[in-house]
Amino acid sequence: MAVIFSLFPDGRDVAWVSFFPISPHEGEIFGRTEWCARHQWLQIMTTLILKRILGLFVTLLAVSCLIFFIMGLLPGDPAAIMLGTSASPDTLAALQKQMGLDQPLPLRYVHWLIGVLHGDLGQSYTYGVPVAGLIVERLAVTLPLAFLAVCLSVAIAIPLGVAAARNRNGALDFAAGLFSHVGIAVPGFWVGLLLIILFSTTLGWMPAGGFPGWTPSLSAGLMALLLPAIALAVSQAGVLTRVCRSAVLEVMNEDFVRTARAKGLSERVALWRHAVPNAMIPVVTMIGLQFTFLIAGAVLVENVFNLPGLGRLAYQALTQRDIVVMQSVVLFFSALVITMNFLVDIAYLFIDPRLRTGAR
Amino acid sequence: MMPRTYFSQAAKLSRRTALTLALGTALWLPFSAVEAEAAPKTALTLGMAIEPTGLDPTIAAPVAIGQVTWQNIFEGLVTIDSKGQVKPQLAESWQISPDGKTYTFKLRKGVTFHDGEAFDSSVAKFSLDRARGESSVNPQKRFFASIDTIETPDAETLVLKLKQPAGSLIYWLGWPASVMVAPKSAENNRTTPIGTGPFKFVSWAKGDKVELEKNPSYWDKNVAVKLEKATFRFVADAQAQAAALKAGDIDAFPEFGAPELMSSFEGDARLGTFIGNTELKVVAGMNNARKPFDDKRVRQALMMAVDRPTVIEGAWSGLGTAIGSHYTPNDRGYIDTTGVHPYDVEKAKALLAEAGYPNGFSFTIKAPQMAYAQRTSQVLQAMLAEIGVTMTIETTEFPAKWVADVFKGGNYDMTIVAHAEPMDIDIYARNPYYFNYKNPTFNEVIANVEKTADAGEQEKLYGEAQKILAEDVPALFLFVMPKLGVWDKKVKGLWEDEPIPSNVLTDVHWED
Numbered sequence: 001m002a003v004i005f006s007l008f009p010d011g012r013d014v015a016w017v018s019f020f021p022i023s024p025h026e027g028e029i030f031g032r033t034e035w036c037a038r039h040q041w042l043q044i045m046t047t048l049i050l051k052r053i054l055g056l057f058v059t060l061l062a063v064s065c066l067i068f069f070i071m072g073l074l075p076g077d078p079a080a081i082m083l084g085t086s087a088s089p090d091t092l093a094a095l096q097k098q099m100g101l102d103q104p105l106p107l108r109y110v111h112w113l114i115g116v117l118h119g120d121l122g123q124s125y126t127y128g129v130p131v132a133g134l135i136v137e138r139l140a141v142t143l144p145l146a147f148l149a150v151c152l153s154v155a156i157a158i159p160l161g162v163a164a165a166r167n168r169n170g171a172l173d174f175a176a177g178l179f180s181h182v183g184i185a186v187p188g189f190w191v192g193l194l195l196i197i198l199f200s201t202t203l204g205w206m207p208a209g210g211f212p213g214w215t216p217s218l219s220a221g222l223m224a225l226l227l228p229a230i231a232l233a234v235s236q237a238g239v240l241t242r243v244c245r246s247a248v249l250e251v252m253n254e255d256f257v258r259t260a261r262a263k264g265l266s267e268r269v270a271l272w273r274h275a276v277p278n279a280m281i282p283v284v285t286m287i288g289l290q291f292t293f294l295i296a297g298a299v300l301v302e303n304v305f306n307l308p309g310l311g312r313l314a315y316q317a318l319t320q321r322d323i324v325v326m327q328s329v330v331l332f333f334s335a336l337v338i339t340m341n342f343l344v345d346i347a348y349l350f351i352d353p354r355l356r357t358g359a360r
Numbered sequence: 361m362m363p364r365t366y367f368s369q370a371a372k373l374s375r376r377t378a379l380t381l382a383l384g385t386a387l388w389l390p391f392s393a394v395e396a397e398a399a400p401k402t403a404l405t406l407g408m409a410i411e412p413t414g415l416d417p418t419i420a421a422p423v424a425i426g427q428v429t430w431q432n433i434f435e436g437l438v439t440i441d442s443k444g445q446v447k448p449q450l451a452e453s454w455q456i457s458p459d460g461k462t463y464t465f466k467l468r469k470g471v472t473f474h475d476g477e478a479f480d481s482s483v484a485k486f487s488l489d490r491a492r493g494e495s496s497v498n499p500q501k502r503f504f505a506s507i508d509t510i511e512t513p514d515a516e517t518l519v520l521k522l523k524q525p526a527g528s529l530i531y532w533l534g535w536p537a538s539v540m541v542a543p544k545s546a547e548n549n550r551t552t553p554i555g556t557g558p559f560k561f562v563s564w565a566k567g568d569k570v571e572l573e574k575n576p577s578y579w580d581k582n583v584a585v586k587l588e589k590a591t592f593r594f595v596a597d598a599q600a601q602a603a604a605l606k607a608g609d610i611d612a613f614p615e616f617g618a619p620e621l622m623s624s625f626e627g628d629a630r631l632g633t634f635i636g637n638t639e640l641k642v643v644a645g646m647n648n649a650r651k652p653f654d655d656k657r658v659r660q661a662l663m664m665a666v667d668r669p670t671v672i673e674g675a676w677s678g679l680g681t682a683i684g685s686h687y688t689p690n691d692r693g694y695i696d697t698t699g700v701h702p703y704d705v706e707k708a709k710a711l712l713a714e715a716g717y718p719n720g721f722s723f724t725i726k727a728p729q730m731a732y733a734q735r736t737s738q739v740l741q742a743m744l745a746e747i748g749v750t751m752t753i754e755t756t757e758f759p760a761k762w763v764a765d766v767f768k769g770g771n772y773d774m775t776i777v778a779h780a781e782p783m784d785i786d787i788y789a790r791n792p793y794y795f796n797y798k799n800p801t802f803n804e805v806i807a808n809v810e811k812t813a814d815a816g817e818q819e820k821l822y823g824e825a826q827k828i829l830a831e832d833v834p835a836l837f838l839f840v841m842p843k844l845g846v847w848d849k850k851v852k853g854l855w856e857d858e859p860i861p862s863n864v865l866t867d868v869h870w871e872d
C-alpha cells in the first residue's frame with residue numbers, strides 16, 4: 001500500500017504509513033532511506049533541543065527580571081498589608097526587616113536568583129512556607145484539571161470538527177458551528193455556575209466545588225474536577241472544532257485525497273486515513289496552546305468551583321504583593337509554555353515527515 | 361469446541377459486568393460517603409470568604425487569622441464573650457491598684473499547650489514581651505505600649521506595672537493579637553499554631569481548608585466540647601458560597617458574602633439565615649487636610665446630602681444599621697447620633713453656599729473593589745449630585761494599593777472602607793492617620809478614657825467622643841454591616857452577633 005502512495009511527490013502519505021505501519025514489509029522496502037532519515041532526524045533533534053534549552057534560560061532570566069521589577073514598582077508593601085491599619089511605624093520597620101524588604105530591590109532580586117540557582121525558590125511572604133511546596137500542592141489540582149479539560153475538548157472537537165467538514169453546509173455543520181460559536185462566546189465561569197446549579201444544588205449529584213484531595217479516594221478527586229473540566233472544555237472545544245473543521249476541509253480538497261477516493265477507498269476510509277492525519281498540524285498546535293492556557297488561565301473557573309489551583313495562587317500572590325510567589329509561579333508558567341511549544345514541535349516531526357528529513 | 365466458546369463468552373460477559381460494577385461503585389462512592397456522615401454528627405465544616413495569611417494572630421493583622429484560631433486554638437489571659445463582655449480565661453482573676461498602674465493577675469493552674477508545654481507566669485511574660493518588644497511585629501503593639509515592666513513573683517502570679525493608667529488594657533488583652541503563646545512553639549505558630557484552646561491544629565491545605573480536632577486534655581473541665589472535628593473552608597466567590605451551602609458541602613457560613621443572595625435561602629428546609637451585628641463600620645473617610653474638606657461646613661453638607669436608609673438599601677439590600685459616628689450599637693456607651701446631621705438636601709445646599717461653594721465642587725473617591733464599597737460609592741455619587749457636587753469614582757485595589765495610596769500616602773480626597781476593629785473610635789485621635797483629622801478636644805476625651813478603669817466613666821466619655829465626631833463629620837458615617845449568617849438549622853451554638861471578629865466553636869454542636 002505504502003509503495004503505491006509514495007508516488008506522491010510531497011511524500012505525505014509515506015509519513016502516515018511509517019507512523020502507523022500497515023504492512024510489515026514497508027520497513028524493508030524503505031530500509032536504507034529510513035536509516036538516513038533517522039540519522040538526520042537525530043541531528044535535527046539535538047540542535048532543536050539545544051536551541052530550546054538555551055532559549056529557555058534566556059527567556060526565564062528575562063521574564064524573572066521583568067516580573068521582579070514590575071512587582072517592585074507596583075504600589076503596595078507586603079509588610080504593610082500584613083500589619084493592617086493599626087500598626088505603628090516601628091512595627092512596620094521591624095517586619096520589613098524580618099521579611100528582607102529593607103534591602104534594595106536589585107539586591108533582593110540577586111539574592112532570589114542565587115537561591116533559584118541553588119534550587120531554592122524562596123519563602124512565601126504570606127504563608128511563610130517554601131514556594132516550591134506551594135506550587136507542587138497546586139499542581140496536583142491544576143495539572144489533572146487541565147489534562148481532563150483538554151481530553152474532553154479533544155474528544156468533543158475532533159469528531160465534531162471532522163463531521164462538520166464532511167457534512168459541509170449540512171445540518172450537522174450548522175449544529176457544530178452553533179456549538180463552537182456558543183462555546184467561544186460563553187465564558188467558562190458562567191458555564192460553571194450553570195453546571196453547579198443543575199448538578200450540585202438541584203440534582204445533588206456532584207459536589208458544588210472544593211477539592212477533597214487525591215488521598216481519600218481517586219474517584220472523589222475526579223468527581224470534584226469533572227464539572228470544572230467540562231466548564232473549561234466547552235469554550236476550548238468551541239475553538240478546536242472550528243480549527244479542526246477548516247483544517248480537514250482544506251486537506252479534503254487536496255489531490256491525494258481525490259486519488260485515494262479514485263483508487264477505490266470509501267469516503268470514510270479516505271477521510272480518516274488520509275485527510276484527518278494530514279489536518280492534524282494546526283489542531284495539535286491549538287491543543288498545545290490550550291493546555292498552557294488552561295494551566296495559567298483557569299483562575300475564574302477555579303474561583304467558581306473554589307479549587308486551590310495554580311491560577312488562584314498567582315492571583316492571591318498578586319493581591320498580597322507576594323513577589324516571591326508571583327515570581328516563581330510566572331517562571332513556572334514561562335518554562336511550561338516553552339516546554340509545551342517544544343513538545344508541539346516534536347509532535348510536528350511525528351506528524352509531518354518533511355520536517356524530519358529536511359525535505360521541502 | 362462448543363463448551364470452550366461458551367466458556368470464553370461467559371468470561372467476556374463477566375468481565376464486562378465487573379467493569380460496569382467497578383465504574384458504578386466509583387461513581388457512587390462520593391454519595392455513599394455523604395450518606396455515612398448522616399449519623400450523629402460531631403464534625404462541622406464552616407465556610408469563610410477570606411483565607412488567613414498565616415495562623416498566628418500575634419504577628420499579622422488580617423481578621424481571618426483570628427476567625428480561625430482565636431478561642432479555638434489560642435486563648436488569652438482574658439476573653440471577650442458573645443455579648444462583648446470581658447471574662448476571665450487563663451487568668452482566673454485580677455486586681456487593679458487604685459492608681460490604675462498595677463495589674464495583678466492570678467493565673468490558672470494545670471493549663472498546658474497542645475504540645476504539652478505548661479502555661480505559667482513566665483510563659484505569660486514571654487507572650488507579652490514578644491508582643492511589645494523591639495522586634496515585635498504585633499499588629500496591635502500599641503495595646504502594650506503602656507506596660508513598663510512585667511514581674512512574675514511566682515508561677516501563678518503575673519504583675520504588670522504601667523507607665524500610665526490604661527483603661528482599655530483589660531479589654532485589649534482579650535483580643536486575638538494578645539493571646540498566649542509558648543516560648544518553644546511561638547516561632548512556628550504561623551504555620552503550625554500551638555495554643556491552649558479546646559481545639560488542636562491538624563492541617564492546613566493552603567488555598568483550601570484548615571482542619572482542627574478536639575483537644576482531649578483541655579484544661580476547662582466545665583466545658584463539654586461536642587465537636588470532634590472542625591474544618592474551615594475558604595470560598596471567596598459568593599455564588600460558590602451559596603452553592604456549597606445548598607449542596608451541603610458546607611454546614612455553616614457565619615459571614616456570608618452577598619446580601620442580595622440571602623433571600624435565596626428563604627424556604628430552605630435545612631438552612632436558616634441569621635442576621636446579627638458586627639463591628640464593621642462603613643465610613644467614607646475624607647482627607648480633612650485637603651480643600652474643601654478642611655472646612656467643617658462642607659463635610660457637614662455632604663453628610664446631610666446622604667440618606668442613610670437608601671444607602672443601606674442600595675449597597676447592602678437593606679441589611680445594616682445606620683450610624684452617626686464611628687461607633688456601633690453593640691459597643692458599650694453607644695448613643696444614636698444619626699439625627700445630628702439628618703438627611704436634608706436644602707440645608708446641605710445652604711451650608712455649601714455658606715462655605716463658598718454655591719455651585720458645588722468636584723472630587724474623586726478612591727473606592728476599593730469590594731462590592732459594598734463600589735455600590736455605596738455609586739449611591740453616594742447620585743446623592744451628592746443632588747446638591748451639585750460631582751464625585752468621580754476611582755476604583756483602588758484593596759488592600760495593596762489602598763494601603764499605599766490612601767492609608768500611608770494620604771493621597772486622596774475621599775475613600776470608603778469598612779473598619780473591622782471593635783471599639784476603634786480612637787483612630788480619629790491618632791496622628792498620623794489617614795483622615796488627617798485634628799481636634800484637641802476629641803484627643804483629650806480619648807486620652808481620658810485610658811486614665812480611668814471605671815466602666816461607667818468610660819462609657820460617658822465614649823458618649824462625648826461620639827457626639828464630637830457626629831458634629832465634626834471627619835468621615836461620612838454610613839452604616840454597620842450586618843453579620844449575615846447562613847447555617848444548617850441543626851447547628852447550634854454559633855455566635856449570631858460579632859462583638860469581635862471570630863468563629864468560636866467551643867459551644868457549637870449538632871442538635872439531634
